[in-house]
Amino acid sequence: MEITHFGHSCLLLDTGAARLLFDPGAFSTGFEGVTGLDAVLVTHQHFDHLEPDRLTALLRANPDARVLADPGSAGTLAEKGIDHEVLLPGAAARIAGSRVEVLGGEHAVIHPDIPVIENNAYLVDGTHLHPGDALVAPPGPVQVLFLPTGAPWLKLSEAVDYLRAVAPATAVPIHEAVLSNPAIWYGMFEKLAPERTALKVLDKATATTL
Template sequence: MHLTHYGHACVLVDTGSARLLFDPGAFSTGFETLDGLDAILVTHQHFDHVDADALRTLLRANPDAALVTDGQTAGQLDGVDARTAAPGDVLALGGAEVSVVGSGDHAQIHPDIPLVANNGYLVDGALLHPGDAYVPPGVDELATLLLPTGAPWLKVSEAVDYLRSVAPRTVVPIHEGTLADPALHYRFFDDLGPDATTLLVPDRETAVDV
């Protein structure tokens, strides 16, 4: 499985039988000219996870790609056809099996801010993009966790505890666009994460094996 990080929450996953792009949002760049996609998956409606104009450009370049979102996000994307999904669904996308996981809700930012829907996506039982929530992957052993690193809804101790609870073989930090010094947080993951977990920080827009 190959992974390319385009910054923040946007990640391209190539399983060898499917090319899946996650969360093409406003804090990410370099994904706009991708083609050959089997699916574009959006975890939730926030602008750092879906840029509607960039999404339309992607869909024009990838007319056969499925767009998968939660129902709330689909309702906000005018003129775009989306396949809606919710936790418990299992999707066949290209040659990949994608399970939708989580509670269905975004992590709480503040009690005065209403929760929005959030989908986590588990690819072939091996790679988890949780969106903006620390959700259990639903498998006993996870190969790769894409770990949200910095956001208004989290603190580093919560990220470390989630990493410990999932204990993946490899952790790839994402959702770092709000941080002035992401490497400071990465060091906590390396120092405090499970002994059997390898921290992998890919160069931006560079494919790596996971």
């Protein structure tokens, strides 16, 4: 699978059978020029995962792309006149020649005083897991885990414990834009990861096969 990281949680996955873009948000750059998309998938409504004006421009260049999202993002998409499909945890969608399973359901707790919103994790072809903003356990082993690195809801120890619990063949750090020096976190992941897990930090906007 060919993966391009546009910063933070925005990823392009080219499975060979489908081109899928995840979380085109405000902290990501470069995704605006992507074409040939089969679908855009949104994990949740926060602005760093969904920036509707830039998504609208992206869809003009990708008129055949489906937009699939969690229930909490539906209102924002509807307000902008963006046609979309709502997916619930437990659902599966066939997109071109790939299968996307929806896991999770809730965003991680930021603070007890802040309401918990919906969050979809997406498992692509049973091998590549984008958890959004939650530490979602996959139903079985995965080849690649897109690992949240830094967030108001996340401690380093929690990210490491999640990495160890999933124990993927490869971990790709994402959700790093809130950190001034994410390389420090990457070094800790590499040091504390399971022996069988390789850490792969992707160059921005550069396609990499994993």
